[in-house]
Amino acid sequence: MNISLSTLKRLPIYLHYLKNIADSRRYISATFLARELALGQVQVRKDLSAVGAGGKPKTGYETNELKSRIESVLGCKSRASAILIGAGNLGRALLAHNGFRDFGLYVLAGFDTDSRVVGKEFSGKMIYHIGGLEEYLKTNNVRLGILTLPDAYAQETADKLIAGGVRGIWNFTNTHIKHPQSVAVQSENMAASLALLNMKMANK
Amino acid sequence: MNISLSTLKRLPIYLHYLKNIADSRRYISATFLARELALGQVQVRKDLSAVGAGGKPKTGYETNELKSRIESVLGCKSRASAILIGAGNLGRALLAHNGFRDFGLYVLAGFDTDSRVVGKEFSGKMIYHIGGLEEYLKTNNVRLGILTLPDAYAQETADKLIAGGVRGIWNFTNTHIKHPQSVAVQSENMAASLALLNMKMANK
DNA sequence: TAGATTGTTAATCGATTAACAATC
DNA sequence: TAGATTGTTAATCGATTAACAATC
Numbered sequence: 001m002n003i004s005l006s007t008l009k010r011l012p013i014y015l016h017y018l019k020n021i022a023d024s025r026r027y028i029s030a031t032f033l034a035r036e037l038a039l040g041q042v043q044v045r046k047d048l049s050a051v052g053a054g055g056k057p058k059t060g061y062e063t064n065e066l067k068s069r070i071e072s073v074l075g076c077k078s079r080a081s082a083i084l085i086g087a088g089n090l091g092r093a094l095l096a097h098n099g100f101r102d103f104g105l106y107v108l109a110g111f112d113t114d115s116r117v118v119g120k121e122f123s124g125k126m127i128y129h130i131g132g133l134e135e136y137l138k139t140n141n142v143r144l145g146i147l148t149l150p151d152a153y154a155q156e157t158a159d160k161l162i163a164g165g166v167r168g169i170w171n172f173t174n175t176h177i178k179h180p181q182s183v184a185v186q187s188e189n190m191a192a193s194l195a196l197l198n199m200k201m202a203n204k
Numbered sequence: 205m206n207i208s209l210s211t212l213k214r215l216p217i218y219l220h221y222l223k224n225i226a227d228s229r230r231y232i233s234a235t236f237l238a239r240e241l242a243l244g245q246v247q248v249r250k251d252l253s254a255v256g257a258g259g260k261p262k263t264g265y266e267t268n269e270l271k272s273r274i275e276s277v278l279g280c281k282s283r284a285s286a287i288l289i290g291a292g293n294l295g296r297a298l299l300a301h302n303g304f305r306d307f308g309l310y311v312l313a314g315f316d317t318d319s320r321v322v323g324k325e326f327s328g329k330m331i332y333h334i335g336g337l338e339e340y341l342k343t344n345n346v347r348l349g350i351l352t353l354p355d356a357y358a359q360e361t362a363d364k365l366i367a368g369g370v371r372g373i374w375n376f377t378n379t380h381i382k383h384p385q386s387v388a389v390q391s392e393n394m395a396a397s398l399a400l401l402n403m404k405m406a407n408k
Numbered sequence: 409t410a411g412a413t414t415g416t417t418a419a420t421c422g423a424t425t426a427a428c429a430a431t432c
Numbered sequence: 433t434a435g436a437t438t439g440t441t442a443a444t445c446g447a448t449t450a451a452c453a454a455t456c
Binding site for chain 1: 207209212213214215216217219220221240241242278279284292293294296297300301303304306307308309347348371372374378379380382385386387388390392393394395396397398399400401402403404405406407408
Binding site for chain 3: 004005006007040042043046056057058059
């Protein structure tokens with residue numbers, strides 16, 4: 001079952017909508033979903049068929065089954081451990097965000113250099129000194145590292161995470177992370193988003 | 205000059221790299237940039253030509269001119285005012301992030317309902333009560349609204365912003381915002397990103 | 409001159425959209 | 433039956449990549 005990146009990006013949108021209408025609708029049609037989410041009908045149908053969902057003509061798709069299938073594909077039912085490096089404003093915001101658990105991601109702890117945050121807990125997560133990172137990675141099974149630290153330290157920290165065995169890096173800095181092919185890196189580029197929005201606004 | 209969305213998304217990446225190497229290199233080649241940023245050579249050249257940059261064979265592009273052209277296209281040299289709705293963890297993280305100014309975005313103030321934050325300043329930005337939103341929009345020229353509030357209030361707040369004349373909405377909630385064509389909406393979808401990363405990790 | 413690099417044209421790839429038959 | 437909806441096949445669109453001529 002090979003799902004395209006574009007489809008994958010839309011799945012969380014469907015899932016969120018389905019969760020919200022909850023149990024109020026036993027069935028939902030692609031036509032309806034498309035209208036609500038401002039997407040193409042055919043696109044929605046293709047996306048849903050990509051997750052293996054089957055609908056009945058004239059009725060639509062069974063809401064709960066659909067939700068469950070999307071969750072499976074998105075890995076919501078698996079569990080992955082993560083740590084976060086950089087407990088500044090953004091880092092603490094992410095620590096506070098419990099929504100990641102819905103996608104199977106569990107943030108275990110944070111790391112920082114600032115003595116004002118080291119040793120404290122934020123949203124129930126302990127912040128350790130960055131010096132203990134390598135040791136922590138040895139004794140805990142961490143799949144993912146989240147980078148919310150200053151740009152200047154991004155690459156060296158990523159290198160440590162990779163050496164420590166993480167399988168993926170969620171990069172919130174603006175620095176491009178050089179990495180071996182065996183590690184997945186996903187960069188959240190606020191600047192790019194802002195530029196995109198600027199452009200969209202200019203064209204209206 | 206019509207620049208594709210894909211190109212536009214890469215421009216901030218080039219810009220960030222160019223800013224970092226600063227004045228240490230008078231010229232830079234597409235070949236070099238491509239290697240550093242793990243992109244295709246031809247892709248980089250096409251992107252650079254899209255912003256109107258011209259390079260010299262065997263030499264490359266003039267670094268400063270290149271930087272300047274990208275900044276122009278990205279609207280870094282214009283100024284847009286924004287307000288932020290929802291001064292929670294994520295909202296305050298964005299208020300603290302001065303980097304937006306580099307892209308011409310000035311956040312004027314924040315709005316919230318929580319009496320613990322209303323009337324206080326964060327990163328030099330005053331937080332007002334959401335009740336004053338409509339009045340504020342009337343008396344200030346606000347181009348962009350940033351939504352960092354709970355999902356449940358996203359749509360109604362977006363409606364108020366649109367009624368108040370904003371031209372764009374930067375949506376950090378997971379809710380799909382219904383909006384007229386005249387308004388640009390850009391949604392940051394953390395869930396989608398996480399799902400994408402999960403998938404990438406699974407395939408390695 | 410030789411070689412690195414630019415920049416364009418054509419080929420490929422992937423995703424979206426349109427058209428339509430199948431089904432309940 | 434009629435009509436709404438599914439789901440597939442073909443057409444279109446846009447972006448990436450490959451090939452190559454032009455240039456300093």
